[in-house]
Amino acid sequence: MSEPAPIPSAPRGMLAVLTTAAFVIFAQIFMVAPILPALAKVFATTPSLVGLAVPAYLVPYGVMTLLWGPLSDRVGRRPVILASLVAFTVLTAATAFVGTATAFVGMRVVTALGASGVVPIGLALIGDLYPYQRRGWALGWLFGGMAGGMAFGAAGGALAEPLLGGSGLFLAVSVLGLVLLTMALAVLPPTPRPATVPPWRKVAAGYTALLRTARGQRTYAYVLVNAVLHSGVYTWLGVYLSQRFGLGEFGIGLTLLGYGIPGLLLGPVIGRLADRYGRARIIPAGLALGAACALLLATPLPLLAVQASIVALSLGYDMTQPPLGGIVTDLPGHRGQAMGLNVFTLFTGMGIGSLAFQALLLPAGFPVALTVFGAAATVATAAAVPLFRHERPRTSAPTS
Numbered sequence: 001m002s003e004p005a006p007i008p009s010a011p012r013g014m015l016a017v018l019t020t021a022a023f024v025i026f027a028q029i030f031m032v033a034p035i036l037p038a039l040a041k042v043f044a045t046t047p048s049l050v051g052l053a054v055p056a057y058l059v060p061y062g063v064m065t066l067l068w069g070p071l072s073d074r075v076g077r078r079p080v081i082l083a084s085l086v087a088f089t090v091l092t093a094a095t096a097f098v099g100t101a102t103a104f105v106g107m108r109v110v111t112a113l114g115a116s117g118v119v120p121i122g123l124a125l126i127g128d129l130y131p132y133q134r135r136g137w138a139l140g141w142l143f144g145g146m147a148g149g150m151a152f153g154a155a156g157g158a159l160a161e162p163l164l165g166g167s168g169l170f171l172a173v174s175v176l177g178l179v180l181l182t183m184a185l186a187v188l189p190p191t192p193r194p195a196t197v198p199p200w201r202k203v204a205a206g207y208t209a210l211l212r213t214a215r216g217q218r219t220y221a222y223v224l225v226n227a228v229l230h231s232g233v234y235t236w237l238g239v240y241l242s243q244r245f246g247l248g249e250f251g252i253g254l255t256l257l258g259y260g261i262p263g264l265l266l267g268p269v270i271g272r273l274a275d276r277y278g279r280a281r282i283i284p285a286g287l288a289l290g291a292a293c294a295l296l297l298a299t300p301l302p303l304l305a306v307q308a309s310i311v312a313l314s315l316g317y318d319m320t321q322p323p324l325g326g327i328v329t330d331l332p333g334h335r336g337q338a339m340g341l342n343v344f345t346l347f348t349g350m351g352i353g354s355l356a357f358q359a360l361l362l363p364a365g366f367p368v369a370l371t372v373f374g375a376a377a378t379v380a381t382a383a384a385v386p387l388f389r390h391e392r393p394r395t396s397a398p399t400s
Contacts, residue, residue: 010129013187015138018122019145021085021180025115026149028092028173029057031157032108034238034253039166043101050101053108055351061112062347068117069124069340070203077125077336078188080117085184087114089177096167096174119146120343124336127329128191133393136271136279136326143322144267147314151260154238158253206337218387219327220345222380226287226324227349229377230317232357233294233370234259235350237310240366245303255307262315270318271326278392279323284384286319291377298370321346327391 032039032053040047072080091111098104119142126138160169210216241247241255274282293313297306328342329335360369 010138011187011189013183014129014189015126015141017180017183017187018125019141021122021184022119022142022145023149023152024173024176024180025088025118026146027153027156028170029061030150030153031169031173032057033235034154034158035161035166035169038161039104040101042166043099043104045101050104053105055354056105057108057112058347058351059112060109061116062344062351064113064116065120065340065343065347066207067340068121069336069338070200070206070334072117072121072124072336073334077121077128077191080121081125081188082181082184084115084117084121085177085181087111088118089174089181091115092170092177093174096170116343120339121336123325123329123342124339125188125191127335127339129189132326132330134275135329136274136323137268138271139322139326139329140267140269140271140274140318142267143271143318143325144263144265147263147267147318148260150234151257151264151314154259155253155257159250203337206333207341210331210333210338210341213332215327216331219324219331220341222283222384222387223321223324223328223342223345224349224352225376225380226290226317226320227346228353228356229290229294229373229380230313230321230353231350232353232373233297233313235354236357236361236366236369240297241306243366244306255310258307258311259314262311263318266315267318267322271322274323274326276393279327280388280391282319282323283388283391284381286316286323287377287381287384288316289313289319290316291374291381294370294374294377298367298374323391 036047036051036053039050039053043050068080068084088111091107091114095104095107095111098107123139123142126142127135130138157169160172164172211220237256237259238252241252245251247255270282290313293309293316296309297313301309325339325342328338331338357369357373360372
């Protein structure tokens with residue numbers, strides 16, 4: 001599908017830099033999980049202790065976006081994105097030199113706080129520069145970068161750690177961060193500050209206002225539900241593949257690589273379809289696809305069918321989260337704050353999903369856990385049809 005005509009206020013190269021930044025940042029988030037056993041050996045500790053680094057990154061990342069969003073509404077998107085890229089680059093490099101598991105977990109917390117301003121404020125910037133009727137295409141690129149980063153990070157962590165070691169991985173990512181920072185300085189446009197912004201003491205009231213409209217309530221609710229469902233399944237796919245098929249790190253890495261391919265290749269196309277035909281169709285269809293994949297994975301499929309289901313599961317995510325993000329950028333109020341709440345909800349859901357799946361998995365096993373998640377996604381699909389029926393192509397956005 002061809003690229004839309006350029007928008008004068010969106011500089012050439014800006015979308016490519018933001019997409020690459022999303023890819024790199026999400027790759028370094030998800031490269032940690034597959035190398036936990038190796039890190040445990042380096043730090044002479046248990047995988048369970050060093051494994052705290054995963055939620056230690058996700059939770060602060062989500063919480064900090066609640067501050068980055070309002071800050072970008074006040075000082076502009078460009079300085080927030082650049083400052084966050086600087087923090088990401090420096091702190092990722094510093095992580096390579098820690099000597100204990102405790103210090104490693106602590107650095108993940110600090111890195112999450114610093115890095116969490118790039119992607120959500122990049123999404124807000126796209127909302128500033130692209131009209132709603134054409135926004136899905138641009139958001140599709142950025143969400144595609146996230147999905148690709150998730151998959152390539154998990155696979156790259158497993159495949160590259162034996163060659164580079166944990167420290168080498170973090171240093172390599174920091175070099176990429178430096179390159180991105182240089183490019184961002186050249187292409188990110190200055191965005192005007194709004195004429196009036198609420199004082200900091202009213203920020204909480206702004207978040208409450210976003211949740212008062214019916215449109216905001218259903219959109220954020222589905223951001224949460226969708227994150228719970230996908231993160232719960234995806235987080236444990238490595239263990240699933242190990243137990244079901246006896247795959248090692250290399251095989252798991254290659255199999256999980258398929259999860260991000262649809263988003264990386266089809267994200268902009270899905271976004272254009274959402275722009276053209278409306279999100280009323282795309283969101284329920286994506287939920288239905290995710291539900292079907294979870295239910296299929298609960299059955300004794302051969303490995304090839306499992307690989308196909310993982311790719312399709314990723315496609316289900318790409319048909320839901322980016323269109324939901326597009327709606328968030330169109331909610332009334334300050335866009336940076338709206339996107340901050342979106343990312344907070346997304347990462348909170350990811351953490352809840354991982355813990356909820358684990359709670360089901362340990363006592364009952366994978367078939368039961370996958371069946372429960374698939375059934376829940378089926379219910380969410382049925383509810384989404386009437387809830388999102390008004391999200392159709394239009395010339396102006398509804399506010400309720």
